[in-house]
Amino acid sequence: MSSTETDYLHIVTQDKISARRRDLGRLMIWGSATILIVLISIQSLDQFSSFEFGFKTWRPTLYAYFFWATCLCWAQVILYGEQGKRRLFILPAVLFVVSMVIFPLIFALGIAFSSWNLSSPDGRQFNGFDNAIEMWSDPFYWNALKNMVWYILAIIPEYIIAFCLAVLLNTQIRARKFFRVAFLMPLMLSPVAVSWMIGKSMLEIRFGPISRLVRALGWDNPSFFGTDEIARFMIMAMDAWTFIPFMMIMILAGLQAIPKELNEAAEVDGAPPWKKFWEITFPLMLPVSITAILIRIIFKLKLADIIINVTSGGPGGATDSVTSFIYREYRDRSNVGYGTFLAIVYLVLIVIFMTFLIKMAERWSRPRY
């Protein structure tokens, strides 16, 4: 496992593990594993064949899994002494994430290649690549993917606004704490509440304050969710409203970490403010900016709550994100198999896209002198 010499924290330990102790440790792991496997096989027999053991749910297997996980952690200390105690720091989280992610993902692959409508009595039926063929000719899914591109592109103006606000907050101003709290506020609000507060009431065509304002400005019959472009823009604006503070704070932290001497030196050399920004602040902010944008993209890819609650994809799918589309696919048609297949395709696309982006980001954020 780990060799003590290379650890960041140097500890010299001498563990003398007796043979009996080692046997006990192995017994704990394998014994509990046997219980788990036996339970799984009994329950699968119960589920898939004619034997009846009277299990209602898979709960017993879950408890056996907990038991095995506990024994595995405990046995680390018994088997490896001091080294085992170190493993104990990360083992619970690893077990948790593996059981909560890897296992469901494998399960999802199984569902994705089957036709499974939760409301139909037939249950699950393997159907090979039928879902893929259906996806290929499903205009709404491609439309949702296309919308995602628009939503991702909306991050650029968000970033510019966030950068400007951060620069302003970083200047010598009074009541900075008030402004910081005020600017942070949208991030705290639940997207569902926001979709009522803004999407349903402030943008309400007859009485909403924004409609009144727009009417006063000269747009006689405002309709915010009537045409495709405006509806998409409204969703983007609402999402931007909640997440601009997030980028702003990351950029503000970056700005505050820039040593003052650099700007002072430039000032002594007589650099105009605009040049000072482009030659010093912006290049130094590049790594932070890229991190902020990457995280923002990750959150943007999950965008759904506002869409589900304000437009539920309308008009005609113009505001649909992939997540909200799949959500409706399940909610309206309880089509678990097809929905899962779409989700898996989305995951693959995201992984490719993010890997590409991270690789590019690494190249960009390397300073060029």
Add this chain to the structure above:
Amino acid sequence: MSKQIFFDSKNDAAFRPKKFLGKTVIYFILIFWAIICLFPIYWTVTTTFKAAPDVMKGNLIPWWDFRPKWLGLKSLGLSPDRIFVESTVREEFLKRFYNSMIAALGSSTLAVLLGSCTAYGLSRFKYRFGFMRNSDISFFFLSQLILPPVVLALPFLVLYKELALLDTRIGLIALYTLTVLPIVIWIMKDQFSSIPTELEEAALVDGLSIWGAFLTIIMPIALPGMVAAFIISLVLTWNEYFFAALLTSSYAKTLPVMVASQTGSQGISWWSMAALSLAAILPLIIIAIILERYIIKGMAAGAVK
């Protein structure tokens, strides 16, 4: 009165109005954006106390162009005249509020506990699980952030049904913990790597075990980071809607789901929706005002290396 001896040079004197103008523009933009940020909250708060005609007339300022009424709180059974009377709406509301609270607090606590241990381990020891080294393990945890909730939602729906965890708070807590764990690990790794290892070395020389050193020496030092991670997890889990909408139906339904389910049916009785939205956002507004420092610290972690 003494005579002024030093005068600004002509250049500086000319500079001043420009600087003043710059300041004004800055304050103008800041106040403008503050209004954009705060007006929806103000609108929600005032709408809670407005009757239908006030909404339709677009009255904004209480006591000046409309008289506040207890309509919003009454619809939740929380107004002064209803608070001591039996009320099914209030029961329902409090149940949802309580569910949200349990789910958010439980998952945040769990995530901070698991995440700090993991982050500590990763920042202090070198692990090897098969081919995976420390950086791979970190990446494994952080990559969970990329995973979109839709991918997990439907498998979990089926799995939870089999495990009889559908519509339970435990099920929600487990999923929420999973979604915030990468963020907690990120923040805590940043926190732990800023603590010098000499501290533990001294503690170990004095005879503490490694877990003893972690619990009694390092944890108290890393407490600000833990608070930051906890609050950010709290914000994310309190506001979570997607999983809750899919995986809960009657018993474990959380507050956002309740808010969402009301939006369609209420028509123009805006005060009740406003009151409900207000209840959903108020706890976090209070937290943001009191603990703003920690939220910013948490979000800035990782931004500045």
